[in-house]
Amino acid sequence: MAALTLYPESERLPRGERITFNLYMISALLLFVLMMVLGVIMRMGQSLWLDVPPDLFYQVLSMHGAGMVGTMSLATTAVMWFFLRKYVRLHLWAFLANYLLFLCGALCIIGAVFVGRYAGLWTFLYPLPTHAMGMWGNGAAACFMVGYLFIGVGSLLFYLDAAAAIIGRYGNLGRAMGLQWLFGGTIDPDHPKAVVASTMVVIANSLGILAGAVVLVMYLVAIAYPEFTMNALYAKNLTYWFGHMYINATIYMGVMAVYELLARYSGRPYAISRPFLWSWAASCVFVIVVFPHHLLMDYAQPRWVAVTGQVVSYLAGFPVFLVTVWGALTNIHRSGMRWSTPSRLLILSMFGWAAGILPAILDGTIGINRVMHNTQWVPGHFHFYLLLGVLPMVLALLYHVIGSRRAAPPDSGADRLGVPVYLIGGMTFALAFLDAGHMSVARRMSSHLAEWIPNDRVGAIGASLVLLAMVYFAVRIIHGLLRAPGAESTAHAAG
Amino acid sequence: MIFQDLVWTIAASGIALVALVFLYIVANAGRAIDPAALSTSQRRIAGLRRGLFWVLVLVFVGASYASLHRFPIPPQHAPLDAAQVVDVQARQWSWQLSQPGQPPGAALQLTAGAPVEFRVRSDDVNHGFAIYAPNGRIAIQTQAMPGFTNKILHTFTQVGTYRVMCLEYCGLGHAPMVSSFDVAAPAGG
Ligand code: HEM
Ligand SMILES: [Cu+2]
Numbered sequence: 025m026a027a028l029t030l031y032p033e034s035e036r037l038p039r040g041e042r043i044t045f046n047l048y049m050i051s052a053l054l055l056f057v058l059m060m061v062l063g064v065i066m067r068m069g070q071s072l073w074l075d076v077p078p079d080l081f082y083q084v085l086s087m088h089g090a091g092m093v094g095t096m097s098l099a100t101t102a103v104m105w106f107f108l109r110k111y112v113r114l115h116l117w118a119f120l121a122n123y124l125l126f127l128c129g130a131l132c133i134i135g136a137v138f139v140g141r142y143a144g145l146w147t148f149l150y151p152l153p154t155h156a157m158g159m160w161g162n163g164a165a166a167c168f169m170v171g172y173l174f175i176g177v178g179s180l181l182f183y184l185d186a187a188a189a190i191i192g193r194y195g196n197l198g199r200a201m202g203l204q205w206l207f208g209g210t211i212d213p214d215h216p217k218a219v220v221a222s223t224m225v226v227i228a229n230s231l232g233i234l235a236g237a238v239v240l241v242m243y244l245v246a247i248a249y250p251e252f253t254m255n256a257l258y259a260k261n262l263t264y265w266f267g268h269m270y271i272n273a274t275i276y277m278g279v280m281a282v283y284e285l286l287a288r289y290s291g292r293p294y295a296i297s298r299p300f301l302w303s304w305a306a307s308c309v310f311v312i313v314v315f316p317h318h319l320l321m322d323y324a325q326p327r328w329v330a331v332t333g334q335v336v337s338y339l340a341g342f343p344v345f346l347v348t349v350w351g352a353l354t355n356i357h358r359s360g361m362r363w364s365t366p367s368r369l370l371i372l373s374m375f376g377w378a379a380g381i382l383p384a385i386l387d388g389t390i391g392i393n394r395v396m397h398n399t400q401w402v403p404g405h406f407h408f409y410l411l412l413g414v415l416p417m418v419l420a421l422l423y424h425v426i427g428s429r430r431a432a433p434p435d436s437g438a439d440r441l442g443v444p445v446y447l448i449g450g451m452t453f454a455l456a457f458l459d460a461g462h463m464s465v466a467r468r469m470s471s472h473l474a475e476w477i478p479n480d481r482v483g484a485i486g487a488s489l490v491l492l493a494m495v496y497f498a499v500r501i502i503h504g505l506l507r508a509p510g511a512e513s514t515a516h517a518a519g
Numbered sequence: 520m521i522f523q524d525l526v527w528t529i530a531a532s533g534i535a536l537v538a539l540v541f542l543y544i545v546a547n548a549g550r551a552i553d554p555a556a557l558s559t560s561q562r563r564i565a566g567l568r569r570g571l572f573w574v575l576v577l578v579f580v581g582a583s584y585a586s587l588h589r590f591p592i593p594p595q596h597a598p599l600d601a602a603q604v605v606d607v608q609a610r611q612w613s614w615q616l617s618q619p620g621q622p623p624g625a626a627l628q629l630t631a632g633a634p635v636e637f638r639v640r641s642d643d644v645n646h647g648f649a650i651y652a653p654n655g656r657i658a659i660q661t662q663a664m665p666g667f668t669n670k671i672l673h674t675f676t677q678v679g680t681y682r683v684m685c686l687e688y689c690g691l692g693h694a695p696m697v698s699s700f701d702v703a704a705p706a707g708g
Binding site for chain 2: 145331342353361464
């Protein structure tokens with residue numbers, strides 16, 4: 025069965041592809057480590073273990089938010105590319121152009137924050153970026169927004185190339201998502217899950233990026249012509265439409281690693297099914313319309329919009345539990361699995377997603393949001409599924425790839441130690457945030473009330489463990505990626 | 520039980536349940552099932568999934584009904600007819616709380632047991648108007664958004680000092696942007 029070859033020929037990276045993939049992933053690993061250092065600095069500052077003045081704290085918070093979201097998108101785009109290119113003809117120039125545009129954007133953002141002192145956060149809610157009370161200037165705000173535009177244009181370029189390639193191969197986007205099989209018909213058992221997921225991401229995230237581009241351009245106009253003003257509620261809707269979709273797209277891009285790799289490690293085929301197609305069709309709609317759950321405390325928003333936000337947040341749990349997590353667990357259940365680092369990380373990612381979505385769904389309830397909104401409950405749930413969910417998906421693919429270059433799944437003693445340290449640190453860190461949230465600890469505050477500090481310290485310790493494990497993973501993987509893939513030709517027989 | 524504690528208990532139980540399921544599966548993943556038993560096992564798993572689907576549907580319908588049939592946000596475009604009214608004006612970085620008919624800066628006169636209407640506005644950027652109860656927990660909140668008035672209707676049950684904190688990042692002075700007011704026992708209560 026071809027699908028169960030551990031390192032299939034079709035995934036082999038020719039020279040240009042390998043260099044570009046390495047550029048993406050090595051940049052992402054370095055950025056993850058740096059952004060985690062910033063995260064630990066914030067946690068240490070809240071714990072009073074480190075003196076972080078408020079202006080610096082909010083710059084660091086802006087950098088960490090924008091930097092982590094951007095880096096996660098960069099890394100998961102490479103995950104999507106890695107698998108999608110096996111099925112459709114992607115152009116390397118589009119993939120490379122996205123990387124270069126990302127770099128330009130990252131430079132603008134870093135300059136805006138650390139030179140221009142921009143501290144209006146990654147969600148840049150109107151009109152704060154142009155109303156800083158002297159903390160930073162409009163130039164810095166404009167530079168930050170231009171940085172976003174670079175990154176957005178890069179993503180759009182990559183998605184356009186992907187969309188064209190998918191349409192070229194499957195006729196249209198609906199057929200690529202398998203909509204023709206929703207109500208009947210024989211599903212092509214070889215229809216790739218990665219194509220279904222990629223198509224969904226292309227549709228949803230392109231819409232989100234366009235919404236973001238609209239607000240960003242309006243901001244630039246407002247900076248150039250101060251008499252031009254926006255409706256703050258309208259701007260906030262567009263901002264979260266963009267922000268929600270952009271960060272959620274990373275989950276949907278990252279999860280392709282689970283769909284593609286898990287069956288190879290369990291040795292049991294992981295077939296495509298009608299529930300799978302339904303779940304991706306439904307998720308596509310849900311992710312596009314769920315963003316009002318970020319505006320539940322904007323009472324001026326029409327009632328039906330808030331109700332949509334809550335109901336769709338609940339519904340979004342169905343595909344995750346019934347299809348993706350269920351599918352992954354039944355795939356490995358009593359499969360005779362031989363564990364190695366990639367498969368451990370794949371299962372960790374499923375756990376992080378499934379567990380982290382629970383507090384997120386609760387927070388999507390209007391009555392609960394009234395007491396949890398903008399408390400640390402929120403970083404509690406999203407770090408849970410980003411740090412323990414999406415990032416392990418990326419790491420799993422990377423461990424898999426370095427394994428393919430050595431013809432065996434990596435599983436050294438240090439790898440075996442790294443995964444539990446990451447898990448325990450990450451759980452401690454995320455649960456400390458959730459615990460703080462239920463104690464009404466506000467998020468995004470440079471200084472905390474005295475009674476909040478013990479909790480901050482627990483979080484800071486967990487965060488340091490995560491950082492430690494991540495530094496190890498980064499060094500290990502970068503070293504593995506840079507090894508010349510000499511032994512590769514003998515590797516493909518393994519399984 | 521404090522509402523936040525209930526929510527945390529539900530979340531923590533859910534996370535623990537997910538963790539147990541994962542531990543069970545992971546612990547059994549290494550033993551391969553006898554190929555002859557595979558198809559029965561797969562039928563059982565499909566049955567379990569159908570069961571889980573219906574459980575989730577029930578939870579979805581029940582939770583939606585329970586949390587929405589009395590809508591948690593008061594009507595914003597109709598008069599709320601509360602006897603106690605507070606006007607809240609947010610700006611970078613302070614709160615101004617006042618009552619109609621009272622001079623600005625006067626202490627609020629509020630009593631527990633009867634609804635209070637808060638009309639929340641902002642002069643400049645987005646702020647978050649959150650009322651912390653004497654026990655340190657958020658009692659209720661809404662956004663303070665420039666150009667809009669968000670109205671809260673809340674009945675205080677606890678007597679004591681309430682603290683107002685800003686729950687939407689608004690720049691350098693965000694964390695110290697606090698205020699407070701007292702809620703007294705109802706007269707004759
Ligand atoms: C060691 C790992 C990490 C640490 C220590 C860390 C720490 C933090 C801290 C302290 C905050 C601010 C919390 C507050 O509001 O009080 C934060 C916010 C945030 N983090 Fe992390 N983080 C880590 C990993 C990640 C990862 C992997 C992501 C993934 C994309 C991420 C994305 C974010 C985002 C989007 C915010 C919100 C920024 C905002 O409020 O504007 N973080 N993080
Ligand atoms: Cu504020």
